[in-house]
Amino acid sequence: MNTNKSAPEPTIARIALYLRCLRIAKQDGATTLSSADIEKRTGISSGQVRKDLSFFGEFGKPGLGYAVDELAQRLARIMRLDHPQEIMIVGAGNLGSALAGYTGFTESDFHLVAIYDNNFSKIGRRVWDLDILDIEQMEELNAKMGVQIGMIATPARVAQEVADRMVRSGVRVVLNFSPTRVVVPKGVIVRNVDLTQELQILCYYLPAGDQQEDAFTTISSDAAKNIEDETE
Amino acid sequence: MNTNKSAPEPTIARIALYLRCLRIAKQDGATTLSSADIEKRTGISSGQVRKDLSFFGEFGKPGLGYAVDELAQRLARIMRLDHPQEIMIVGAGNLGSALAGYTGFTESDFHLVAIYDNNFSKIGRRVWDLDILDIEQMEELNAKMGVQIGMIATPARVAQEVADRMVRSGVRVVLNFSPTRVVVPKGVIVRNVDLTQELQILCYYLPAGDQQEDAFTTISSDAAKNIEDETE
DNA sequence: CATTGTTTGTACAATATTTCACAATCTCTA
DNA sequence: TAGAGATTGTGAAATATTGTACAAACAATG
DSSP: OOOSSOOOHHHHHHHHHHHHHHHHHHHTTOSEEOHHHHHHHHOOOHHHHHHHHHTTOOOEETTTEEEHHHHHHHHHHHTTOSSOEEEEEEOOSHHHHHHHTOHHHHHTTEEEEEEEESOTTTTTOEETTEEEEEGGGHHHHHHHHOOOEEEEOSOHHHHHHHHHHHHHHTOOEEEEOSSSOOOOOTTOEEEEOOHHHHHHHHHHTSOSSOOOOSSOOOOOHHHHHHHHHHHO | OOOSSOOOHHHHHHHHHHHHHHHHHHHTTOSEEOHHHHHHHHOOOHHHHHHHHHTTOOOEETTTEEEHHHHHHHHHHHTTOSSOEEEEEEOOSHHHHHHHTOHHHHHTTEEEEEEEESOTTTTTOEETTEEEEEGGGHHHHHHHHOOOEEEEOSOHHHHHHHHHHHHHHTOOEEEEOSSSOOOOOTTOEEEEOOHHHHHHHHHHTSOSSOOOOSSOOOOOHHHHHHHHHHHO
16 A cells, blocks of 8 residues: 555546446446456556555455455545535536536436526526526525536636636536636646647647648538438 | 657647647737746746747747747647648537537637437437438548548447447547547547546545535525525 | 465556756847 | 847756566465
């Protein structure tokens, strides 16, 4: 074990993956899983798996592996995922609404309890099963709700003030989908999910040499049918 | 300069951020920017900025800094972002539709040219300004379109076969939003955007000790109004 | 219950990435 | 055009992360 220094962030990210892997393995009927089995399922090397787990204790039995159920429970507790977590979203536009309806969150025991916007034409409207709330009321409302996890799905220009308001409202960790940096007080954590950046990174790894035409070729369903006809 | 070894991935990710920073700086009227200025805007240390840039050449003038316009152009070329890039999406559900309408892509000169689904009740319907295409036709259609960037916005259980089809269709880089690992041949690059994982990582950093109640407090607009009345 | 075969946990080695510091280079002003 | 001030590019040091290998611990089997 190595409880001295806190686990590196990449380890935490992988633990989340192990947890998912374990839950799937359980559904598959597996009761025990070796680090080599986890490698097969996740692509993360068995040595890495063992080292990651060793940051938090000794979970396995030599010669056998890890008890799926037990390890899942213990990892869930470490990650604070052993009970439902409440989240809020700010921004009820295109992306915010999609996030509000994302079933992946629900399946992983996240519970969306509020969605805010500043646009009067949106406030009061329903998104999935929630009313869109007035962002001006966040401080008051969250004094009762106590949500600690916030997601920013607004345009970049208002992201900072949204983050400020979240922090004032008691939010402790923020997932920022807006393409801008937000500054928060020490103790509050921000992670950025920058969709454009992800695409841009991929572009760099695009094979060189094939200069793309600037004329786009957009094909509609009907045209598609034609092509199919032509080729069959 | 250091053209021997290829730039590390974290450097590539930051270059994308510098590029965004430069474009904003240009709009602000800046013609020149020092690495210290970039630090102020991005939060990335000036030394890191200089080292990152040094992987690709010498762009700055001692005593002055970097010419905004020129650096932006050169970085754009390095990142293959100096001309529009075509993308496709598979999965026209909740998330896929939101991605299709995400203005951030368009603003950064990405051009969505096709969205596919396998659900007959969706195929042919319109999402934003595109018809939803039958995924069965991807190989044929993309033979003409030549899209090299694909985004997977499907349930996990079909992600692998979608990735396989993309690769057969000529896609070279993949942005995978489904919560599962997809395996692709050498030479094809996959990046994962795992929304649930991001939330789970944040949970780990949640302050300890405050065990949340499992009873949710969801507040509707009307209740919200009441609270406001009470407190004002 | 001894022996063979697995698998863990971890020390150590190897890479990868970031930070630091400073000589070299350029600007700017008088 | 000389001197003061600013900023770059980059080695070298410091951290951080990953890979490797193996002794110790346990299972399983006959």
